[in-house]
Amino acid sequence: MTEELFATDAYLRSFEAEIAEVDRDGGRVALARTAFYPGGGGQPHDLGSLDWGGGPVAVTKVKREAGTIWHWVDTPELPGGGTGLAGEIDWSRRHLLMRTHTALHVLCGVVWSEFAIPVTGGNMEPGAGRLDFPLESISAELGKRLETRINEELAAARSVVVEFLGRDAADATRR
Numbered sequence: 001m002t003e004e005l006f007a008t009d010a011y012l013r014s015f016e017a018e019i020a021e022v023d024r025d026g027g028r029v030a031l032a033r034t035a036f037y038p039g040g041g042g043q044p045h046d047l048g049s050l051d052w053g054g055g056p057v058a059v060t061k062v063k064r065e066a067g068t069i070w071h072w073v074d075t076p077e078l079p080g081g082g083t084g085l086a087g088e089i090d091w092s093r094r095h096l097l098m099r100t101h102t103a104l105h106v107l108c109g110v111v112w113s114e115f116a117i118p119v120t121g122g123n124m125e126p127g128a129g130r131l132d133f134p135l136e137s138i139s140a141e142l143g144k145r146l147e148t149r150i151n152e153e154l155a156a157a158r159s160v161v162v163e164f165l166g167r168d169a170a171d172a173t174r175r
C-alpha cells in the first residue's frame with residue numbers, strides 16, 4: 001500500500017520517499033509514499049519528476065493498482081528498491097487541474113440545486129472540462145442562467161472541505 005500524501009495535503013508539491021518496488025519490464029517504480037495523484041474522479045494523473053541523485057527524471061504516467069501507486073519514469077536505468085529520492089509535482093498543471101475540478105463541482109452543485117439533475121459523466125484537462133447532465137433541452141438562456149448562478153456561488157467564496165467517508169456511508173448518500 002502506498003501512503004497517499006495528496007489525500008491529506010492537496011498542496012504538497014515536493015516530497016521525499018523510498019522506492020518500495022521496481023518493475024523493470026514496465027519501466028515503473030512504486031514508492032512508500034507519494035504526492036503524485038494517480039488520477040480519479042475525472043481528474044488526470046499528475047506529471048512531474050523523481051530524482052534519486054542523478055538529476056530529475058520525468059514521470060510520464062501515474063496509476064493506482066490495488067493500493068499501490070506506480071510511477072512510469074523516462075529512463076532505462078531504474079534504481080533499486082529502498083533507494084531514497086525526491087519527488088516534484090508539475091505544480092502549475094496540477095493546480096490548474098485542482099481549480100478546474102473544483103469549478104466542475106460548482107457546476108454540478110448549481111445544476112443539482114436548480115434542477116435536481118445529477119451529473120452522469122465528464123472529464124477534464126488543465127483549464128477545461130466537460131460534464132454530462134440528462135437535461136431535456138438546453139438553450140442559450142439556460143447557459144446564461146447557469147453561468148450567472150455559478151458566478152454567484154464563486155463570489156460567495158465558500159470553503160472547499162475534504163472529508164473521508166467509509167464505503168457504506170458513501171453509498172448511503174447516493175441517490
Ligand SMILES: [Zn+2]
Pocket residue numbers: 041101105
Ligand atoms: Zn470531484
